[in-house]
Amino acid sequence: MKIHLVSGGCGFVGRNMVKRLYNTTNDTILFIDNLLVGKHPSEWLPEAKTGDNKDIEVFGDGRLLFLKEDFREFLRNATQNDRYIQDTYGLEFDKFTDVFHFAAIVGGRATIDGDPMMVAMDLAIDAEFFYWATRHKPERILYPSSSAAYPVDLQAEGNAIALSETDIDFKKMGEPDMTYGWSKLTGEYLAHIAAKYYGLSVTCIRPFSGYGEDQDLTYPIPAIAARVARRENPVEVWGTGLQGRDFVHIDDVLDCIFVAMEKIKDGTAINIGMGRLTTFIEIIETLCKIAGYKPEIKRLLDKPVGVFSRYSNMDHVNNNLGWRATISMEEGMRRVYEAALEKEGEKA
Ligand SMILES: NC(=O)c1ccc[n+]([C@@H]2O[C@H](COP(=O)([O-])OP(=O)(O)OC[C@H]3O[C@@H](n4cnc5c(N)ncnc54)[C@H](O)[C@@H]3O)[C@@H](O)[C@H]2O)c1
Known part of the structure; x- marks a missing residue:
């Protein structure tokens, strides 16, 4: 066994x-x-x-x-x-x-x-x-x-x-x-x-x-997806939003x-x-495109953002x-957005 x-x-x-x-x-x-x-x-x-x-x-x-x-x-x-x-x-x-x-x-x-x-x-x-x-x-x-x-x-x-x-x-x-x-x-x-x-x-x-879909809301992708699922306007981002990361599903x-x-x-x-380096602004834009609305972006400049660019x-x-990632950023965001939408529906 x-x-x-x-x-x-x-x-x-x-x-x-x-x-x-x-x-x-x-x-x-x-x-x-x-x-x-x-x-x-x-x-x-x-x-x-x-x-x-x-x-x-x-x-x-x-x-x-x-x-x-x-x-x-x-x-x-x-x-x-x-x-x-x-x-x-x-x-x-x-x-x-x-x-x-x-x-x-x-x-x-x-x-x-x-x-x-x-x-x-x-x-x-x-x-x-x-x-x-x-x-x-x-x-x-x-x-x-x-x-x-x-x-x-x-x-x-x-x-x-x-x-x-x-x-x-x-x-x-x-x-x-x-x-x-x-x-x-x-x-x-x-x-x-x-x-x-x-x-x-x-x-x-x-x-x-x-x-991923079931990640804690203390992490940026699910947190931003939840804001977008609630159709917040403006959508808040920590820092300028120009800082970038290499997001992988x-x-x-x-x-x-x-x-x-x-x-x-x-x-x-x-x-x-x-x-691939993706900025937080790009993440918001991708999620909002999936959600079908175009909010203002509010930059929270007093929040910690860490290093400027981190990618592999x-x-x-x-x-x-012989390995490469297969889930595109757009597909991953769609999955996280749909999960966030479902959670918002459960709360309502
Ligand atoms: N999530 C990522 O993208 C990522 C990226 C790089 C590295 N990692 C590494 O992967 C590992 C897991 O990360 P994660 O995102 O799942 O973090 P997480 O915080 O979601 O999970 C860590 C888990 O460990 C448990 N834990 C903490 N201290 C414990 C203890 N003393 N005894 C028993 N359980 C304890 C927590 O309750 C939690 O469930 C970490 O080592 C992290 O550094 C994760």
């Missing part, structure tokens, strides 16, 4: 990964989340046919096992006792097959700039995670770094370039984006050490701005993860993006992994 572990499994990327694994394999998935920001699975998974097993809640056909726990607590217990899960929760299995480590403090720009020390807790989560992984030795590990790990001076107005994997070099470092970028960069280093010194199979990804992010895990084992990180060079992934 294959059993996969998804930490942060009730967050945005985690939820999508749990559903993907459930729908595309016959494997069992244990997912752990302290619900700090994650949504309880009863909101997004089919009801369990089986009853609860101690603290583990079961969903779907019985292959979806949810544990509400602080992941660090779990890691500490599991490091001390290799039979922790068997002994405590009565689950009989040997080793995790794939481990997807999404538990993190993220929270969008307001948290990254507004509470950097809380975000720095990611250093603790990642250190405990890799320590446990070197003891437990799962078959494969996915570590999500971020485009925030790239040096910020390569993303400034007038100086921004399409960021390539080689723009991060542990021997010649630039400055990443706040504590979030530093912790992701440190996580990449731990991934590299885990592969090199402990022989683990680790894949690192640097997603650019992942978005979550379904594409997941597709790329599975390709990368087959091909990369040594902790090397790859970009996941469209390779996808040449390495396109050419060496």
Whole structure:
């Protein structure tokens, strides 16, 4: 029996990964989340046919096992006792097959700039995670770094370039984006050490701005889509709106993860993006075109906006992994807009 572990499994990327694994394999998935920001699975998974097993809640056909726990607590217990899960929760299995480590403090720009020390807790989560992984030795590990790990001076107005994997070099470092970028960069280093010194199979990804229909409203795309679905006029944008990102749909992010895990084992990180820079004004215009109205745009200049331009060079992934994103920005915005419209309808 294959059993996969998804930490942060009730967050945005985690939820999508749990559903993907459930729908595309016959494997069992244990997912752990302290619900700090994650949504309880009863909101997004089919009801369990089986009853609860101690603290583990079961969903779907019985292959979806949810544990509400602080992941660090779990890691500490599991490091001390290799039979922790068997002994405590009565689950009989040997080793995790794939481990997807999404538990993190993220929270969008307001948290990254507004509470950097809380975000720095990611250093603790990642250190405990890799320590446990070197003891437990799962078959494969996915570590999500971020485009925030790239040096910020390569993303400034007038100086921004399409960021390539080689723009991060542990021997010649630039400055990443706040504590979030530093912790992701440190996580990449731990991934590299885990592969090199402990022989683990680790894949690192640097997603650019992942978005999707069920993303939290603290992120720009769903927030703007909700404003447009309410047909607000003016539509507010943080900053001038001329700042740009490389928006990539979550379904594409997941597709790329599975390709990368087959091909990369040594902790090397790859970009996941469209390779396209889109400004927030363009996002508003695209969403308004889909909605069929033309509002004023109100710029909120006192809001935090982060770096000016952050986008990927996808040449390495396109050419060496043979992967490219398939969901266009316009198609992705249409999906997010329709989901926002539905949510507004439910509220009414
Ligand atoms: N979403 C993106 O576009 C994107 C881009 C780059 C990198 N990433 C990375 O992917 C990962 C997941 O991001 P996300 O967007 O899903 O974030 P998210 O905030 O939606 O999900 C993180 C989840 O972790 C949980 N969590 C936090 N601390 C925990 C703890 N101590 N124990 C157990 N659970 C805990 C939260 O409750 C939440 O459900 C993060 O590492 C993030 O840095 C995401």
